[in-house]
Amino acid sequence: MTQEGLPPSLIATLPGGHYADPGIFALEQERIFEAMWFCVARASELAKPGSFRTYQVGRESVLITRSRDSSVKAFLNVCRHRGAKLCTEESGEVKRAFQCPYHAWTYGLDGKLVAAPNLTKMPDIDRTEYGLVNLHVREWLGYVWVCLAENPPSFEEDVIGEVVSRLGDVESIERYDIDNLSVGKRIVYDVKANWKLIIENFMECYHCATIHPELTEVLPEFADGYAAQYYVGHGAEFGEEVQGFTVDGSEGLDRIPGVAEDQDRRYYAITVRPQVFINLVPDHVIFHRMYPVSVDRTIVECDWLYLSHVIESGKDVSRSVELFHRVNQQDFDACERTQPGMSSRVYAKGGVLVPSEHHIGAFHTWVQDRIDAQPVG
Numbered sequence: 001m002t003q004e005g006l007p008p009s010l011i012a013t014l015p016g017g018h019y020a021d022p023g024i025f026a027l028e029q030e031r032i033f034e035a036m037w038f039c040v041a042r043a044s045e046l047a048k049p050g051s052f053r054t055y056q057v058g059r060e061s062v063l064i065t066r067s068r069d070s071s072v073k074a075f076l077n078v079c080r081h082r083g084a085k086l087c088t089e090e091s092g093e094v095k096r097a098f099q100c101p102y103h104a105w106t107y108g109l110d111g112k113l114v115a116a117p118n119l120t121k122m123p124d125i126d127r128t129e130y131g132l133v134n135l136h137v138r139e140w141l142g143y144v145w146v147c148l149a150e151n152p153p154s155f156e157e158d159v160i161g162e163v164v165s166r167l168g169d170v171e172s173i174e175r176y177d178i179d180n181l182s183v184g185k186r187i188v189y190d191v192k193a194n195w196k197l198i199i200e201n202f203m204e205c206y207h208c209a210t211i212h213p214e215l216t217e218v219l220p221e222f223a224d225g226y227a228a229q230y231y232v233g234h235g236a237e238f239g240e241e242v243q244g245f246t247v248d249g250s251e252g253l254d255r256i257p258g259v260a261e262d263q264d265r266r267y268y269a270i271t272v273r274p275q276v277f278i279n280l281v282p283d284h285v286i287f288h289r290m291y292p293v294s295v296d297r298t299i300v301e302c303d304w305l306y307l308s309h310v311i312e313s314g315k316d317v318s319r320s321v322e323l324f325h326r327v328n329q330q331d332f333d334a335c336e337r338t339q340p341g342m343s344s345r346v347y348a349k350g351g352v353l354v355p356s357e358h359h360i361g362a363f364h365t366w367v368q369d370r371i372d373a374q375p376v377g
Ligand code: FES
Pocket: 079, 080, 081, 082, 083, 084, 100, 101, 102, 103, 104, 105
């Protein structure tokens, strides 16, 4: 990135091609999404052994399931015989094994090849070697994270470390007990925009006064344009009249018991590169996962998590959900409005970041360094 000719208040963004060129997206798939920890399912979605879900991670289809010993397993969703896609459904349940719909090679929940037509006549076939290809998998905050790299980066540094560098320590997130919260609402958004536009938008609040009337009512400091993510450890304070993090500032739900006094009546936003956003408020957690589909399309799955007794008792969470649902729509509309400009000649060399957005420059440097780096693992 060249800063040549720019006044000191401004720094350059990435050039437009980084948001519009399928060649750049292919490099990001290989060097970012297939190389880093990638968050897929809520662990509770794999209710019992044999429950499964499939996801696109980078260029690969990934199959996750719960094994007999209750642990979560992740595999490449490709048959070891002649390469058919093993599971074509997005989710489902098998009793004991996954059977390929082509020639019926059959794999146990641990990925091992357990049966195939005439397998007994081929005693030289090692059932583990010709089993499904295992991926690294971790559970944290009640979510399943996978890594396609052979030698994954440190989860502690790359994932937990991102949260720590934002909040100051790991206890600050542990107090929300996210593992044990229940999904009160999930909304899936199909956003016609590059994944980086969504991250950049999430990282800044320069747009808040313009597009987020409800949010700036609840968090008045957002109207100044300085994002919660601008200062380490800072959470944006609720307005004085505001009772809860709801669309009209009315009372929220039961407060999560572990939340500390200095975290109460505050909103914290965390970006975990490359595809997770975590939003913490005293009575719930909003957890976004992005699934980049192509250079100009990203599926965003957003969960609203509450104390389980709040959900079980059937309490009305709609005013609480509605606030961030509107924020999501307002943000994603802005991203979609920006996407076509990425291929305009105006943006060939990129745009500019004002001082309250300068921290996005570090994200751009990070993306560029990943793209330039030789693949590892
Ligand atoms: S491709 Fe799966 S059994 Fe042949």
